[in-house]
Every structure is written in C-alpha cells, then in structure tokens.
Amino acid sequence: MSLTGAADASHASASTTTRKLSTSKAMVEAVAAEMERDRDVFVMGEDVGAYGGIFSSTTGLLDRFGPQRVVDTPISESAFIGAAIGAAVEGMRPIAELMFVDFFGVCMDQIYNHMAKIHYESGGNVRVPMVLTTAVGGGYSDGAQHSQCLWGTFAHLPGMKVVAPSNPADAKGLMTSAIRDDNPVVYMFHKGIMGLPWMAKNPRSVGPVPEEDHEVPIGKAxxxxxxxxxxxxxxxxxxxxxxxxxxxxxxxxxxxxxxxxxxxxxxxxxxxxxxxxxxxxxxxxxxxxxxxxxxxxxxxxxxxxxxxxxxxxxxxxxxxxxxxxxxxxxxxxxxxxxxxxxxxxxxxxxx
Amino acid sequence: MDTATRLDLYRTMMLIRTYEEAILREYHADKKPVFDIGAGAIPGEMHLSAGQEPVAAGVCAHLTSSDAVTATHRPHHFAIAHGVDMHRMTAEIFGRVDGLGKGRGGHMHLFDPDVHFSCSGIIAEGYPPALGQAMAFQRRGTDAVAVAVTGEGAANQGAFHESLNLAALWKLPVVFVIEDNEWGISVPRSASTCVTSNADRAAGYGIPGTRVEDNSVEAVHHAASEAVARARAGDGPSLLEVHTLRLWGHFEGDPQAYRHDLDGVPGRDPLPTYEQKLRDEGLLDEAAVKSVAADASERVEDAITFARRSPLPDPKEARDLVFA
CATH class of the missing domain: 3.40.50.920 (Rossmann fold)
Structure with missing residues (x-):
C-alpha cells in the first residue's frame, strides 16, 4: 500500500514524517490523539478496556485515559450503542464498538432507526456525532456468524456514513475524520488488515503512517x-x-x-x-x-x-x-x- | 401537597386533554365520509394520549428544561408536560416547514433539543438513548436527569432489560417510567406479561420499583418525586409503573372490537375525577374550571392556527438534511 500511504502523506503536509505501524496501531493512534484533543471523545464497548479490543482496536487506551473514558460494557449492544447515541445527542463524541459486525442483529434498531435517522427526523436540529467501530471479514475459519462484511447492508440504509480502510495510513486518517464528523460514521475494520500477531502475517497490514494529525476525507477513493x-x-x-x-x-x-x-x-x-x-x-x-x-x-x-x-x-x-x-x-x-x-x-x- | 402544585397538575392535565381533543378534531376533519389514514391535513398514524395525562403531569412536574425525556409513539402528553414548543410540535404534526423536524419526522418523531425531548416509534427503544443522555449529564457534573418512558408492552422487550441493567450498573441518573394502559394494541397485559406488576422487575436489577395503582396524578407526583430526587442525588435509577388508562383507541381508526372493558372506561377518566376531587376540597369552582379550560383552549388553538399557516415543505427538498 505504499502508493496510497505516500499519497496521503503528501496530502497532510510537505514536511510529513512517517513511520511504519500496523493498521491497529494506526487506528488507536488516531483515537488517542482525538481523546487528547477533545474531552468529549470517549470509547465504550465489549472488552475495549483491559483487553484492548479483541482485534486490538483500543490497545493501551485504558492505561492512558482511565476507565471513565475507556468503558467496558456488558454484553448489551442495544443498551450501549443506544447510550452512545444519547451521549452524542447531548454533544459528546462517543466511539462505540460492535465487536463483530455479525452481531448487528441484536442492536440494529438503535443503529438504523435511531443513530441514522435522528438528524433527518429532527429536521437537522439534532446531530449524532458518533463513530460505530466494528470488525468485519473472514478468512480464518470463524464460520457463518463471525466472518461477514455486511457493509452493503449498512450502506443501503440512509443516514450513516460508512468507511472501510485497507491500510494503516488510511486507518488513522479515516478514524480522525470519523471522530471529527458531525454525523454518525460506521468504521468497519477487517480483521485481516489489523496486523494481529495471532493471524496469518499480512505484509500489507504494516505501512507508513504520518506522525502528526492526519485526516483522510470521507467519501474520497x-x-x-x-x-x-x-x-x-x-x-x-x-x-x-x-x-x-x-x-x-x-x-x-x-x-x-x-x-x-x-x-x-x-x-x-x-x-x-x-x-x-x-x-x-x-x-x-x-x-x-x-x-x-x-x-x-x-x-x-x-x-x-x-x-x-x-x-x-x-x-x-x-x-x-x-x-x-x-x-x-x-x-x-x-x-x-x-x-x-x-x-x-x-x-x-x-x- | 400544596395547593399551587395541585392546581398546576390540574392545568397540565387540562392542557394535554384540550390538545388531544383538538388534534382528534383536526385529524378526522378531512377524513370523511371515508376514513383514509394517508389523507388530510394530518396524515398517517395518530396515537393520542387521552387518559394518560396523570403520568406525564405527575412526572414532568419535577423536571426542568435541562432534564431529558424520551417518549414513545404516543408522545404528546409528555411533550406538553415537559415544555416542548407547542407551536412547532403542532406544525410538525401537520407536516409543515416550521415543525420541529421541518416535516421530516411526524407525530411519532418529535425532537426538541431545547428541552432535551425526543421520542421513538419503536417499542422500548427510547430507553437506550436516555442512558446516554444521563451519561452525558453525569460526566459533565450536572444534576440533570433523564426520564425514559415506555408502555407496559415494552417491558417484555430486550432493550428494556438491557437498559435497566446498564443504568443500575453505572448508577445513571435515569427514571424509567412504564405507562401500563393495559393494552398492547389489542393484547391485554394478562396475555403478555408474567408478573402482575412490572415494578417487581426492578428487584432483578437491584433498583427501587414502584407501581401507582389508581392513575392518580398526585400519587404519580409523589412517586416520581422520590425517583427524580434519587437520580439527581447520584443514587442511580428507579422504575416507576403507573396503571393508567387508554381512553381512546391504540390509534385513530382503531375499531377496538377487542376491547371488553370499554363500558367502564368513561368512569375511569382521570380528568373529571381529579377535577371533582379539587372541587370537593374547595380548591376549584365553576369559574376557575372555565378559566383553566379557556386558557388551555387559547394556547392549543393558537398552536393549530400557527401550524395551519406554516407552509408545506417543498418536495424538492425531500433529500436534504440526511447528513449534517
């Protein structure tokens, strides 16, 4: 992915310095930077705390920001995704993690009937600035309920932006943009690109990532x-x-x-x-x-x-x-x- | 309870009833001689709250505009009691540009961020967002609370139970309110619910649960007082169920052929009951009742006039406002 990474780096600024990171580390770097920048950003989901996210999407955040801002939730996706919606309505910028996208069946009402529709139904008077992160994809024999991508389903339903990075630089840049966006953004990361030590090595899961603030515009291929x-x-x-x-x-x-x-x-x-x-x-x-x-x-x-x-x-x-x-x-x-x-x-x- | 509070409760109930009667009139005015749900100045489903005024009046008396309310598909009584802008709410019900949602929402989707009010047409799904509003209040160090309202049918939904657990676990400043009007559309609670009181379910989450049996606004006010105070003090959520009354159909156009209790309904109407109680105690007389009714009518008719004068939205703008 050197081409995309280099292109993005050149967008950021002429003096951009990069270093090689895995996709998961790049994603966490963006979350951490936004949490430093904005007190209203916080993370919640299942196993996002001490575990650091089953797919390393929140590694180290608990140590750095504490349990008030990196919140492990019960296995109650409707409740905590809905809670993220309510917090966003009040002006906070929550990041809620649905561990596997395959689990959307237990909480889709909050996602497509509430998160995605409140802005429109309110005539634009209520914003829902939140990020719903979720792991997607197969290739490691996890079977029919833990291997789907399903992004077409989310993209089909109006009112939520949908992004899916392929490389570390974009993972950072799209996460930064997603958190700063005033709309709900579904951020779908493939387990196979994260650079996880417990999956087959994927050389493209590590790549150059700008050190400083890095946004990749949502809606730009x-x-x-x-x-x-x-x-x-x-x-x-x-x-x-x-x-x-x-x-x-x-x-x-x-x-x-x-x-x-x-x-x-x-x-x-x-x-x-x-x-x-x-x-x-x-x-x-x-x-x-x-x-x-x-x-x-x-x-x-x-x-x-x-x-x-x-x-x-x-x-x-x-x-x-x-x-x-x-x-x-x-x-x-x-x-x-x-x-x-x-x-x-x-x-x-x-x- | 002091006299001023009691008269305020009565005024709120009268205002809600006056509003619902006016919407009933406007809704049916141009659906004759043949009822067509999609026709008229107010098209679509219409769920009116007559009979359930005590719940909204009694609970919202303890709230300010800094507190949140998430209501249901039957939201008007809570919207009015919580101080939602009546002009813009009515314009929304009429689908006009000055409506709360500029005609995108309708009567089940009223959002007034000035008073942190919202509602959802999906059963029990107004509970989870209330948790998040409560989280935001808690994190910002305010003493604001979130009131989450459902009907008794919603107490059998997963989101209800997830929400009670999470709110109790995190000691969120939430008051969960169940309006038990006995009917989930046509299914009586005896056919849907394994316990006689949903308040019993609070014990499963280690929080206080109270059931008000008689649809009395003063009993609701008293019970809500404790629940709201507990939430404000940082002691966590409570569950309050009120045995109330669906005076009219599930929605307008509901023939209610299933409704075996209809003969007894008028005698259970909480508004004349409360009015008589206040008269009996010498707090209201005929002149005062007329004055309260006239004030309510003036406010409601003003709102309807405002709504009718507001322009219809331009169909060319139907695709706007999906994103911020």
Missing part, C-alpha cells in the same frame, strides 16, 4: 495502483489481494488499476467513472455477498452514467449468496481470493 487495462474497484482486505494480483499480472502485460474505495457512503463515483473511462473495463471485488450489494451498485452507477464506457461486460468477484462456510477449503472457495481475482481479470480481458 484512492488510486492504490494506477493502470491502463482494467479497473479493479474494491475495498478493505480485498485491496491487498487486488494489488498482489496486479503486481503478478504486470508480468503478463496486463496493467491493472486498483481503486480503493475507502468510503461506501458517500461513494466516490467520480473516481470510479474517471478510472473506468480510461481503462474501459471494470472488475468489482467485494467480500460482502454478491446480490443486492456493493458490486451491483458500482456497476449500476457506471451503467447509469454511460454504458458505452465499457468495452467488455463488467465482472464481479464477491461472496456467492451462501453463508460463510467453516472448513478452510470451503471458505476459500467463496471468499474473493487472489486466485478468483486473477481468473476474473483474465476473463474481463478476454484471455
């Missing part, structure tokens, strides 16, 4: 790798796989452009259209379910704009409409793996 032959539009961990495939296929004279969406709401349609306008081919890679989701939405936006932009039918690599299976071979068969992406690129190139 990044060209993670420029190319001329095919646009691979994707997000989160799938960006890593797309970059791996792009590097590999350069040797086969296929020049892939990888667009890292970074935000789903708002979606940076302009960057997608601009890229497809140059390449004429579109592959969407999405670790969420295939039907009625992100991949269909992106293809629709291109088709609505100008179907003539495409010199070949668009292709999508997503999770087929089945629950995520447990056994390694079965799970790999449904995830958007490098192998499936490579096959799809050859397909869209007519090879």
């Amino acid at each position: 990044a060209i993670a790798r420029p190319g001329t032959d095919v646009t691979i539009a994707t997000l989160s961990l799938s960006v890593h796989h797309a970059l791996d495939v792009a590097d590999e296929l350069a040797g086969d004279d296929i020049d892939c452009e990888v667009v890292d969406l970074r935000s789903l709401v708002p979606l940076d349609t302009d960057t997608i259209l601009e890229s497809v306008g140059r390449t004429g081919r579109l592959l969407v890679v999405d670790e969420d379910y295939r039907s009625f989701g992100v991949s269909g939405e992106i293809i629709a936006r291109v088709a609505e704009h100008d179907p003539g932009m495409l010199s070949a039918p668009p292709v999508r690599v997503a999770v087929p409409d089945v629950p995520i299976p447990y056994a390694r071979g079965l799970e790999d068969a449904v995830l958007p793996t490098s192998e499936r992406i490579r096959t799809a690129v050859f397909g869209v190139m007519g090879r």
